[in-house]
Amino acid sequence: MKRIMKLAAVAALAFSLASCESFLDTTNYWGKDSSNFPANETDAQQMLAGIYNILNFGADGTSALTNHYVWSMAASDDALGGGGQNDPSMQAFDLLLNFGSDRYNLLYTDRYKGIARANAAIEAMPNCGVAELNQYMGEAFFMRAWYYYELASMFGNIPCPVESKADPTQPQISGEPLWAQILEDCKIAADIMPAKQSIGDGHVDKYAAEALMGRAYLFASGFYGISDFTLPAYENESIGVSIAEGTKLTKADVGAYITDCVNNSGYTLVPDFHNLWSYTNRCSIEDPLNPWAGKGYKWVEDDGARNPEAMFVVKFNTQPDWGTTVGYANEMAVFLGVRGQNSVGGDTMPFGQGWGMCPVNPSLVEDWKTLEPNDQRLDASIISIEKWPNYVIGTNGDSFIQETGYYQTKVMPVVAAKGDGTYWCSFTNAMYPGITWCAGAEDDMQRNCVNDMIMIRFAEVLLMDAEINGNQASFDRVRARAGLPSKPLNEENLRNERRWELAFEGVRFNDMRRYGEAYAVAALEKQQGVKIWTNGVQDTNNASKYNGGYGARYKATKGFVPLPASQIALSAGAGEEYRYSQNEGWGPEYEFAGW
């Protein structure tokens, strides 16, 4: 008994240490959490930056392979797929095929990250004491619309959460309800933001929202055959928005926004089309090897000047670290750069090295030369390898699929002479001597493309004005800048005008789709059989052997890409009734195995 007592006494001592629940409480000193964020204007600004951040993610090395911009160029008749044999995903874009079970998952999840950040900002920013709340909120609405525009264009039938809540039962929506949400976000952004042009620092303004509304409206109305969109009801007192149930957005409404943008935005056309693009920068343009030398071209953005035509751009910076966000530099430009040549020796002046993706479709060049032979934009937008005497077809020791001999010029790495016979991989180094890069990125061809990438240009708004409002003057204004006389404003001329003006700017594929299946199929099939080189060996672009080729695949898919297999699988987590349906025309048989 005595022993048991002793035991009990000692055990009690041992267990007296047992007030443990608070011992186990810990505090997170590494970052904030939703309980204390956002609290003030700084937080709100950071939230906004976090939304835009996804633009850089779209431009990083991994995402660029699934980026909306690159996809829409390769899928359209602007360009083929290109790249090396190890880039089957690019060729799959072109052939409207899939590569890999989760080909599009990164793009999909990245865009939803942007959307989730926008949703959170829209809910939280009114409580942060922000002075310019309407501007901030408008940008959040714009960005949400932008990301949904990309997702809706590519996937068509997607969940569309507009609240910051993890809801596994969000249904897939498509067509009018989906596009009405996008249009409503554009409308709210256009309505609430002050009538003030952005200073060009990357923040969007009211007019960018109007332009995006036009772009979205044209696609959705054309593709789905809807002229009036019923907007979802939305109330938000803090920004004075009240959209009642059943409110419609008509073509006339959109037209009015476009008119406002044309008349009041302050954006204007750059006088010479060449001067829009960075290869005309002052450090590269007069290089003796530059085929455009001696023509007096001068880039409008030289030395950091504002481009008066750029309404929405992706901003880059000199901190593209492989460990953080390499997308702080424009990887898309690297993907589209010249493949496997001695660019640092000036062989492909003014363009720098890249992975040779999206080689220009030769039939585009043919059509252009035939239909608009005097168009200055052809020379400004496409370069033939014939301009480069030292160019080696097929590259040195590397593979090159669907090489066509043409490169687009709008989004490219642009080199500039160092003065010792070699070239900076980017003119940025020459224009801003001594500029500091993050460690290791100095003169790194993969990380030095940091000039703005234009996503919406004022010329597109003028063409919308012509299309929606029938404004001949706007149409002529665009043509005149290209050195062309007026033309009647009809469907065919308008379509061609958009094709020339906006080539390689990521809008052609949606244009083709909204013009109807017959148009899209015919246009795509013009890529069949064009002359290409496969690994340096002359060949024809025989897409028909891949699941029937361009036309067949377009008819089957309507231009949509497959939903990521993992998202479909995940969707059934909340119950079989929530399982996403895969887009038509997709299944394991549409897997591209390689060229």
Add this chain to the structure above:
Amino acid sequence: MKGKLIASLAFLLLGVAALAQTVRISGTVVDAVGPVIGASVIESGTNNGAITDLDGNFVLNVRPGATIEISSIGYKTQVIPVGTRTTFNVTLEDDTELLEEVVVVGYGVQKKKLVTGSTVQVKGDDLVKINSTSALGAMQASSPGVSIMNASGQPGDGYNVNIRGMGTIGSYEPLYVIDGVTGGDINSLNPSDIESIDVLKDAASAAIYGARGANGVILITTKQAKEGSYTVTYDGYYGIQNVQRMTEPLNAQQYMDIQDQINFNMGRPLTDWASILSPSLYNSIKDGSFKGTNWLDEIRNPNAPTQNHAVNVIGGSDISKFSLGLSYTGQEGIFGKPAASKYERVTVRLNSDHVIWSKDGLDIITVGENLTFVQTKQNTVGTGDMYWNDIYNGLSGNPLVPVYNADGSYTEYDDLKNLGVWNLDPYTSNPVAGLYYRRGHNDNHGYALNMSGNIRVQPVKGLTWKSQFNYRMNSGSYRGYTLAFKLTDYDKSDNDIVSQSGWAGWSWSWENTVNWLFNAGQNHFDVMVGSTLEHSGFGESVNAQNSGVLWPNQWKYAYVGNTSGDPSKDDMGGSTWGDSGLASFFGRINYDYAEKYMLTLILRRDGSSNFMRGHRWGTFPSVSAGWVISNEDWWNVGAIDFFKLRGSWGQNGNCAIDNFQYLATVAVGEPTGGYSFYTGPTSTNSGTGSFANKLANPDVTWETSQQLDLGFDARFFRNRLNVVFDWYQKDTRDWLVNAPVMGHYGLDAPYINGGDVRNTGYEIAFNWSDARSKDFSYSFGVNAAYNKNIVTRIANEEGIFHGPGSVVQGIDELFRAQVGYPIGYFWTYDTDGVFQNQAEIDAWKAQGLGTIVENVVPGDLKFVDRNRDGKIDSSDKTMTGNPNPDWNVGLNFSVYFKGFDLGVSGYGMFGHQVFRSYRRYSDSQYNNYTTEVYKYWHGEGTSNRYPRLVAGTNYNFMNNSNIFIENADFFRIQTATFGYDLKRAWKKAPFGQFRIYVQAQNPFVFTKYMGLDPEVGSSAGFAGWAKGIDLGFYPQARTYIAGVNITFNGSNRKTTDAAAPANYNIPERIVEKLVERVKEVPVEVVKEVKVPASTFVGPYTDDLYFVLGKAEIRPDEAFKLGQIAQILKDNPDAKITVTGYADSGTGTASINQTLSEQRAQTVIDMLKKAGIAASRIISAAAGGDRDASRSPESNRVAVCIVK
């Protein structure tokens, strides 16, 4: 040997009182190896006895018809009737029952024979013999069920360890506990510091570590303080290491031929080598003066030294004792020139034990401490994926490029151009220079301090309270330098970059346990309850980076402070390092009945700060039972000396995730999250963004593993053959994983409890050990473990966790975890050989089978159309390999003969596959090949495995298929050792031992695997749950070592002979018992006693034992009554005193008083019946114990003294 142990006690050799009418007998007592010194020879039923002398001899006078008992600690007692014989040559058999091995079971120790769980113990002495830098490496051949796979042969790199299969794709490492302190790093110890390693494999054993036991527990006990005169040991070796097997890249001419072949196969014009290479280079290749560069050989570090020196001092008195160890380890890598791949480690270890208060032989208060400090330094070269792997670069570098220019500088691309012409490949770099500039300059320093102090209070015998406080500190620093260089336009760094970082963190824990040992008759109890509190405190880390070192290209000056300090090139950070706690309560009951039936119950309850309130606490029970069948009375199988059946069931947990998974955290200021808004020239600032980055999962909680284990332990043939068998089934449920969440949440996945896996397997170990004599002994052991790993649930609809793509550039997902398959299996196309001709292609297509492209040609792979849908697509991919071995096998052999010892150990792994690619196919045709390329198809019948050779960016290579998957079965001779103890030849040397030895490590590997090393525990830098990916795996070296083991004893009190087989080493505790036993034996020191004949001189004492709880003489004791009665009758003057006792451990004092009286009365009654007068009988009753230190049975007694 045993004799030696008590040599100093030999003076106790005795003559013994001779009785009237005695017979003088004599004899010799020996065991299998020689004389047994100090064995007691006692005449049964008396305290008349003798002890054998140095030669095992004894002399004794016994009464006629007597029986003698010969006993000695560690041997089975023999009982021999004297009869008419006068000389006796007795051979004693080992009683391994008495050599009670003790194993560590967590918060205590247990007799091995009573253990009911599944554990394996590896002795420190055996670890030291392997001469591995890491204790884990030394365990590979001797721990069935513990799969230890080398993760990289680079010095200082670790092992991929899992116990009984992969239990999760999260944190699958076992829990390491060093001297009771959880979470230490086993590699921070020198193997010579280790006394033993005990692995708790089954859930029941690991349950005492509840929350963290799911992946098994590895308990490390460092060398403990021991009483006795100082013993100093030195273990040292020096060895040279070389590459065990080289894989040969093509030389220059072969390379050119193969490139020609590729171009020919592709219908391209052949390369005009004369025109694209400079004439001097071309001519030197053609005339054979330049064979080409073997880049792998260029980075080889031939005869890389490895050395180890360890000094241990152990000693002390019975009140204060200590153990001190110092060691240095230095090892260079076999690859890594011209920089270094190197590992150095210094350890200091001290522990001591002090009795503060001792009373009546009971150590009431004892204090002790353990302290280990380790400092490590590692210099590494790239061993990661294809972009950070110097072995890979060595294998794929272009052999046409000379390493050096004529002036001794590294050949750069511009030099190739300047030589005249180089028109081959603008990416042609110089792997040796790349290693030097980019990856060769780094220092990784690590410092770890483990300390603990404890106090043990034992107020009464058997009851101990122990309180231990542990403190652990880890810190480290890194310094790296990338030089400014330009090897090609694409492989360059315009600025040099120096980066430094440092970190430090600490944790403490406090554990309190109460242990109570008590017996109730044959029922033995060992009860332990305890609690621990653990806290990992705030650590800190800081890092900085800058460019422009003021002493360019000088590594020793490459510090951030020595840079130009360009603020635009700096990069710095700092953060906290963990803050977590664990609170635990646990209890264990070890019970056995007569060491025949055993039962262990464990319950542990843990609370972890990694989970939210309400989800914190987990309870982990276990039960295990054992039955020593061989202790049953009816057991009568001569060959089987010991047989124990055991079974266990238990649950363990795993809480190894980052904290705050339950919070909706916001990422602020992360460099990945910003956006730069600016006008004017480009921005040098990435801006600051903030956003919720993670979906909160407030429900996240334990991962649970549940395991059933059935097994047996058996010893056969006089304990020479030892067999251990186990079968288990382990279900790990609710893995803690970052399972993907739905994309439209827009948030990263939190940890969830997301999958289940089942591991089933069995383990068997045979050990034969036979000591034929003092001069000759040998042992042989073989063990094997089979494990099958199947994922049974993954918490998403797909049932898959995907591995990454582009393990080799451009290829699709290679490995995954999927329901129905083993974790990390290789998911690729299957190929069924190579199309040899067009007819085969036509036949294939005629069957409606798909081909990878429409127009396949002879020489293309036959990708198997598994679903026969006429297409080859991802639905045709399947499991073509499993990186987890089915079988792990270990083998040990040792023989000792007159001071010479020979030992061989080896291990093998079977049934697993490795994915191997020493080139990336997509980038460049001009990467080199290895000579395996000659096995590729080059015409009908030339190969039915590898396709035609074309530039790699071809569907045959760009699609993952089984052509990259190889069986990697192997058996490796780990060590072969030959040693000799000079002490044998030079007996007067002042050493206990002076052994010199030579050893070959890894001399042979039996395998068909064609890469550098078939033991690939690496995932090549991809997901941690993957392994078996060989993209240029840093192989294990072949090493030749010479070394010494020296023991110096402060006195000759005790010697140990590490070289001799383990069963020669009598554990210290046995020696202590032996000493006690000798003290106990109540023998009179009388050389010669003259006694009158026929006179009873007495006294004569005999003990009559009783049945438990009753005043009933045990039937087997009854004959003694007759003897006593006879003595009384023979000596009418003598009287008898009868004293009854009862065991105080059973029953109350009053019951015992009554019982003891009754027992005495029973004897008296019986004597009266035998005709002894009551007047001659004196009765007494003691109530309680005769001797509390004795077993309960011996206290159920009546002691009869006749005088």
